[in-house]
Amino acid sequence: MRAAGHGRILNLSSTGGVVAWPGWGVYSATKFAVEGITEALRAEVAPLGIQVTAVQPGPFRTDFLASTSLEIAEQTIDAYAASGGASRTRATDNNKIQESDPAKAAAAILTIADVADMPARIPLGSSTVADITAKIKNVTDEVAAWHQLSTSTDYSPA
Secondary structure (H helix, E strand, C coil), X not given: CCCCCCEEXXXXXXXXXXXXXXXXXXXXXXXXHXXXXXXXXXXXXXXXXXXXXXXXXXXXXXXXXXXXXXXXXCCCCHHHCCCHHHHHHHHHHHCCXXXXXXXXXXXXXXXXXXXXXXXXXXXXXXXXXXXXXXXXHHHHHHHHHCHHHHHCCCCCCC
């Protein structure tokens, strides 16, 4: 791609690369890493004519939540029933009824790969758009609420 002076890289992230839920911390950590490397790589290779996008799919009707794909620990801890335990139940209950269509996701990914200026990220699915929008609002509100304390740590010459 460097030699050609152009190229395209699409990294598969997830809603979980932007938003983390109880019971999905390790999964989200790996997807947060994909987001970080995509953001840095995008800036690093842009001068070389290479574009990079993070694809952020949400719940698609695949076998992702099936027992053949998702390993669920046998041991449960009652203290986590309302958090991680609830995620376990949601995963089992939502298998094969996820909101989004994998064929439509593939078409969307091909569309992104073919546009002149690829976006830095592309969320796929209604709940992904809603979850990421809510996260951005929450972060914006929190930064504003704590702005004074946050900026009070700046160095002040004596």
